[in-house]
Every structure is written in C-alpha cells, then in structure tokens.
Amino acid sequence: MIYLDHAATTPLDSDVLKAMQPYFNKLFANSGSIHSAGQEALAGIDKARQQVAHFLNCETNEVIFTSGATESNNLALTGIVDASDIKKPHIITSNIEHPAILEVVKNLKNRGVEVTILPVEHDGIVNTNVVQKEIKDNTILISIMYANNEIGTVQPIKEIGELIKKINEKRKNKIYFHTDATQAAGYLNCDTKSLKTDLLSLSGHKIYGPKGIGVLFVKKGTKIKPFQYGGHQEFNLRAGTLNTPGIVGIGEALSIVKKNRDVNNKRVQHLRDKLIEKTLKEIEGSHLNGSKTKRLPNNANISFDKIEGESIMLNLDFEGIEVSTGSACASGSLSPSYVLLALGLSHLQAHGSIRFSFGKENTIEDVNKTVEALKKIIKRLRLISPIK
Amino acid sequence: MQYSNKVIGHFKNPHNMGAIENPDGLGQVGNPVCGDMMKLYIKVKDNKIENIKFQTLGCAAAIATSSMITDLAKGKTLEQAEKISRSDVSDALGKLPPIKEHCSNLAADALHRAIQDYKKRNK
Numbered sequence: 001m002i003y004l005d006h007a008a009t010t011p012l013d014s015d016v017l018k019a020m021q022p023y024f025n026k027l028f029a030n031s032g033s034i035h036s037a038g039q040e041a042l043a044g045i046d047k048a049r050q051q052v053a054h055f056l057n058c059e060t061n062e063v064i065f066t067s068g069a070t071e072s073n074n075l076a077l078t079g080i081v082d083a084s085d086i087k088k089p090h091i092i093t094s095n096i097e098h099p100a101i102l103e104v105v106k107n108l109k110n111r112g113v114e115v116t117i118l119p120v121e122h123d124g125i126v127n128t129n130v131v132q133k134e135i136k137d138n139t140i141l142i143s144i145m146y147a148n149n150e151i152g153t154v155q156p157i158k159e160i161g162e163l164i165k166k167i168n169e170k171r172k173n174k175i176y177f178h179t180d181a182t183q184a185a186g187y188l189n190c191d192t193k194s195l196k197t198d199l200l201s202l203s204g205h206k207i208y209g210p211k212g213i214g215v216l217f218v219k220k221g222t223k224i225k226p227f228q229y230g231g232h233q234e235f236n237l238r239a240g241t242l243n244t245p246g247i248v249g250i251g252e253a254l255s256i257v258k259k260n261r262d263v264n265n266k267r268v269q270h271l272r273d274k275l276i277e278k279t280l281k282e283i284e285g286s287h288l289n290g291s292k293t294k295r296l297p298n299n300a301n302i303s304f305d306k307i308e309g310e311s312i313m314l315n316l317d318f319e320g321i322e323v324s325t326g327s328a329c330a331s332g333s334l335s336p337s338y339v340l341l342a343l344g345l346s347h348l349q350a351h352g353s354i355r356f357s358f359g360k361e362n363t364i365e366d367v368n369k370t371v372e373a374l375k376k377i378i379k380r381l382r383l384i385s386p387i388k
Numbered sequence: 389m390q391y392s393n394k395v396i397g398h399f400k401n402p403h404n405m406g407a408i409e410n411p412d413g414l415g416q417v418g419n420p421v422c423g424d425m426m427k428l429y430i431k432v433k434d435n436k437i438e439n440i441k442f443q444t445l446g447c448a449a450a451i452a453t454s455s456m457i458t459d460l461a462k463g464k465t466l467e468q469a470e471k472i473s474r475s476d477v478s479d480a481l482g483k484l485p486p487i488k489e490h491c492s493n494l495a496a497d498a499l500h501r502a503i504q505d506y507k508k509r510n511k
Contacts, residue, residue, distance in 0.1 A: 308423050310447035311399075318400065327423055327447065336423060351423030384405050384451065386416075386427040386443035 002321045002366045006206075006298060007149055007183060007357035012249075013208035019252040020210065023245040031242050032233065041244050048251025055254040056200065056217050057191040064216040064234045065247050069182040070100040072201035072216035073143075075238065076178045077104045079224035080141045080199070081113055086173060090114040091141040092134050094126050094155075096148050096339045101180055105143075114138065122344050123291035124153035128160050135167060141176045146184035146200075150326055150339040150355055151290030152299025154188065155179075161196030176222060182206055186257055187265055187296050198222050204246065208360070209253030213246030260360075268358040269297035271367050275356055276300050278371045283378055289340055289353060298358040301326070303340075303349045306388075307381040312354055315377040321370050326353040391448055392482035399448040404458035406441045413506030415498040422491040424450045428457070428498035432506055437461050437469055442498070449484050449492035453477050457495035466503055472496055 003011075023044055029037035031045050049060045056063070066072045081089055093105055095117050102117075109115045116134045120126050126144055135142075142164060147154045157179050164177045178199035181190055185202040192200055199222065204213040216238075218224055224237065231239035257264075279286050285305030304312060309325030316323055326337030327350070335341075336350035345353075356370070391399070408429035418425030424446035431439035440462050442454040456477050461469045474496045478484045484493060 306445065308446050308450070311451060314396075314399065314448050335421065347421050347423065384402065384443060385445040386418075386425055387445055 002362070002370060004356045004358060004362065004366070004370065005322045005324050006359035007152070007355060008324055009205045009211065010186075010208045010359055011361070012210060013253060013256060015256060016209055016249050016252045020245040020249040023248050027244070031244055032231075044244055044248045045242055048247045051251035051255040052215055055190060055258050056215075057193050058217055059220060061235060062192075062217055062220055064218055064237050065242060065250075066214040066216055066238055067212055067243070068205075068214035069098075069180065069201045069203035070214075072203075072214045073098075073100045073178075073180055074104050075216055075227060076199045076201060076218075076224075077101070077108060077141065077143060078227050079237075080176050080178070080222075081108055081111075082225040082227070083223040084140045086138050086140055088112065088114055088138060089140040090116065090136050090138040091143065092116045092118060092131065092139060093143045094118045094120060094145065095342045096120050096124060096150075096153075097143070097145050098149055098180060098182070101143055101145065118144075120153075120342055123294070124148060124151050124289070124339075124343050125291055125294055126155050126160070128156055128163055131160055132163055132167075135175065137171075138173075139175050140173065141178060143178040143180065146179045146181040146188060146190075147296050147299075148290070148339060149183050150337055151301045151343070152183070152296035152357075153290045154184070154294045154296065157195050157197065165196050183296060185254070187261070187298065192217055192219070199224075204250040204253060207250075207253045207257050210246050210249040213243055213250045215250065264360055265297045268360065268362070271358050271362055271364060272298055272300050272356070274364065275358075275367045275370065276302070278367070279374060282371060283375060286378075287349075289343060289345065300356040300358075301340075301353060302356070303345065303353040304378055305349070305352060306385050307378060308351050309336075309353050311381050312352075312374075312377055315381070316354075316370070316373060319369075319373045319377075321373055324355045324357075326355065327351045390485065391452075392484075394480075394482045395448060395452040395484065398452035398455040398481065402442075402451055402455035404441045404455065404462070405443070407443055408439060408441050411502075412509065413502040413504075415500065415502030415505060417494045417498045417501060418445075419491070419494075423447070424492055424494055426450065426454055426494050426498045428454070428495070428502045430461075430499075430502045430506060432466065436463060436465050438463075442495075447488070447492055449488035450494065452481055453484070453493050453495040454498075456480050457499050461499055466506070469499060470503055472499060 205211040309327030340350035411429040
C-alpha cells in the first residue's frame with residue numbers, strides 16, 4: 001500500500017505505542033485516585049502535560065486534554081461565548097474552516113450569536129486587513145485555522161495574533177483569538193506566545209499519535225465555561241476520567257514532532273514537490289489548488305480537468321494508492337468541497353480534485369509509482385468522459 | 389458508503405464505452421453541480437436497439453450505471469427499452485448506496501432521451 005492520506009489520519013509511531021502500552025493494563029489506575037497506583041498514572045499524565053506545554057511554549061495548567069480536536073473546537077467556541085457577558089456577542093471565522101468549526105459557529109448563530117464568515121483570497125489565504133475590517137465593538141472571538149485540511153494553505157496566524165493584541169490594548173472587552181492547529185501541529189511552529197493565540201486546538205491522530213485524544217490550549221486568565229459537567233478534571237474545564245494511554249501518547253507524539261520537525265519537513269516537502277512537478281508537467285489539464293508556497297510541506301491538492309475525483313480516487317485505490325478527494329461523491333453530500341469553491345473553482349473543477357498528503361514513511365518510489373498510475377487512470381477516464 | 393462488487397466490476401471494466409458516429413438517437417443528461425454528465429448514443433434497426441454506447445463523466449456509480457444500461461438495452465425493442473427504469477438499473481447492479489440513487493443514477497433518463505431523440509428525428 002502507498003498511503004498518501006496523512007491529512008486524514010496517520011499511523012501510530014512505534015515509540016508512541018511503546019510509551020502508551022503500560023498504561024492500558026499495568027499503570028491502569030485512575031489518575032484521580034490518591035493511592036499510589038493512581039499517583040503512578042498521574043505521573044504519566046504530568047509528564048505528558050509537560051511535553052505538550054513544551055511544544056506549545058505554555059504553562060502546564062494551560063493544557064486541557066480532550067477527546068480530539070473536534071471537542072477542543074467545540075469547547076473553545078462555545079465556552080468563550082457562554083462565558084461572555086456581552087449581550088449579543090460577535091464572532092469571526094473563515095469560510096474554509098473545518099466543519100468542526102463551521103458547524104459549531106452555525107449552532108451558535110442559531111442561539112443568537114452574531115457571526116461573520118470571512119472569504120479567502122484565490123490562493124486560499126485569509127487577508128489580515130479583511131479580519132481587521134470586520135472587528136466590531138461586540139466582537140469577542142476570532143477563530144482562524146492555522147492550516148487548511150484540504151488544500152494545506154497556511155494562514156497568517158502570527159500576523160492576526162499581533163493585530164488582535166494591538167487592538168485589545170485599546171478596547172474594553174477583550175477579543176479572544178483561537179486557532180485550529182489540527183493540520184499544522186505536525187509541521188509548523190506552535191509556540192503560542194509567538195503566535196499570540198489565547199486558544200489552540202490540536203489532535204493526536206494527525207501527528208502519529210493515537211485517535212481519541214486532543215488538546216485545547218487555554219491561556220491563563222481566559223474567560224471560558226465548560227460544556228461537559230460531572231467532575232473537577234482538567235482545572236474544572238473538562239469533566240471526565242482522564243484517558244491516560246491517550247494522553248501519554250499525544251505527549252510523546254508531540255515531543256517527537258518537535259525533535260524531528262526540520263528534518264521531517266524537508267523530506268516530505270521534497271516528495272510533495274516532486275509529485276506536483278511531475279504531475280503538472282506530465283498530465284495535461286492538471287492544476288494545483290491553493291497557494292504554492294504558503295502551504296503545509298506534505299500537502300498537494302490537484303484538480304484534473306474533465307474527470308471526477310471519486311473515479312480517480314477509486315482507481316488509485318485499485319492500484320494500492322490511498323488518497324482523498326474533494327468531490328461530493330466521496331463525502332456523502334451532493335455538492336463538492338466548499339473549500340475549493342471558496343477559492344473560486346467551478347463545480348466541475350472542484351469535483352475533479354484529489355488531495356495527496358505525504359507522511360514520514362513515504363519514499364520517492366511512492367511518488368514515481370503514483371504519477372505513473374495517475375497518468376494511466378486519467379487517460380482512461382478522459383476517454384470515457386463526454387467532455388473533450 | 390460501499391459499492392457492490394457488481395458496481396466495482398462495471399466501473400473497472402465498463403461495457404460499450406465510447407461514441408457512435410452518426411447515431412440514430414442521442415440522449416444527454418447531467419448535472420455539473422453533482423459532477424455527473426452522460427451522453428448515450430443509439431443505433432436503431434427494425435425498431436430494435438442494435439448498438440448502444442456511452443460517455444460519462446462521474447463517480448463509480450455514474451460509470452457503472454452507464455455501463456449497465458447499455459447491457460440492459462442492447463437488442464431490446466424501443467418499447468421494451470422505454471420501460472427500463474432507474475430501479476431496474478440499480479437492481480441489476482445489486483443496489484447503489486442511497487446517496488447515489490439520487491445523484492448518479494442518470495443512465496435510464498439518458499436512454500429515454502435517446503429514444504425520444506430517435507423518434508423526433510423519424511417523425
């Protein structure tokens with residue numbers, strides 16, 4: 001199998017697995033228990049919390065463990081709104097956010113929150129000036145993703161963070177800044193002090209960690225309310241017995257990411273660049289979607305004219321190559337990727353898109369085999385197509 | 389969402405794909421929003437569909453239903469062919485995933501249009 005779908009999920013790193021294993025059946029006690037077995041489990045959690053804090057350059061009591069980035073995003077957005085004493089609070093986000101943001105925003109809107117959804121430029125990047133223009137007196141929260149899950153475009157988080165900080169110095173009600181760093185965490189600097197974020201979400205399974213575990217960074221002093229009640233865990237912000245193996249896993253995964261980031265980024269970027277270069281050169285009517293430079297090093301999103309993405313994806317699957325598509329057909333909805341439509345692509349172009357997302361186990365052989373398979377498949381599908 | 393083995397079989401090796409030069413009837417259906425477009429060509433002799441070919445842009449279900457309709461319609465009289473319905477196509481393929489029944493099961497419509505086109509030309 002040639003796995004090129006790391007933006008969907010990654011395999012568990014073997015060192016992460018090793019770190020997690022004792023916590024399933026040997027160090028299984030509840031980390032909330034006072035007895036020594038409980039304290040041993042707590043020691044694992046404490047270490048992981050330090051690893052995460054080190055990764056985010058924050059304090060350990062600013063790290064909230066959740067069940068994943070979806071929960072982190074829900075908690076961040078709903079929690080800030082619930083804690084606000086503004087009568088009709090206003091929040092700002094972008095039109096290419098993950099559904100784990102957009103659906104939460106929609107729900108908040110139904111509850112009476114004022115919402116602004118910003119467009120992106122044709123290269124898939126949010127313009128900081130446009131963010132600034134939309135800020136109102138009742139704005140309490142701005143949430144912009146760090147890197148997009150479909151096209152990998154990287155948003156100017158630091159620039160927006162600095163802007164909000166400056167604006168906050170001159171206003172009474174603070175604007176909080178949240179970023180969904182789920183896709184970015186494996187590749188980009190997540191120093192929350194440098195990015196100037198108040199809240200940041202990330203997930204374990206996108207960074208060679210386990211599924212079912214995530215983090216929400218909440219800067220000290222942030223006014224936020226929990227939405228899950230039933231225990232005092234996580235500084236009273238997230239009730240529920242802690243998922244010790246998952247927490248140990250995400251801590252280990254993040255420390256490996258930080259240690260190997262530069263080398264790993266260079267490697268995957270080389271493979272990704274080769275794939276783009278060869279595909280655009282050797283396959284007529286193929287186009288890269290999203291900024292060429294401001295994107296994650298492992299992401300390539302390419303549209304192929306006059307054919308449909310699910311057909312390409314399945315044919316690649318028959319050859320043992322796993323990718324994903326922005327075509328409606330693969331998503332269970334009738335409309336193609338809203339992210340690609342937001343870039344100004346036509347429905348047909350959006351339907352013909354494929355996302356390739358590389359990972360650390362991929363090789364140059366994988367790239368060559370994928371391009372060869374693509375050439376054959378696309379030629380055949382265009383032969384079947386009524387559009388010439 | 390899972391495709392039946394029959395759908396995958398037709399998708400991998402579609403029957404009767406391509407165009408017919410100077411067809412007796414041409415049926416065109418499609419919806420670019422859904423991402424599916426189809427052209428169906430027929431040759432008619434003695435009131436029977438003597439030859440039939442398709443060109444389709446679309447997902448696996450769109451291509452498989454196109455291939456299947458050509459199998460179902462070939463050799464049939466026009467009256468028989470007009471009676472082939474969307475559900476005949478999906479039944480013959482061992483059912484489609486529910487979402488695809490609506491958006492990608494266009495082949496029967498294309499066949500009916502091709503027959504209409506033939507009748508119009510021969511009025």
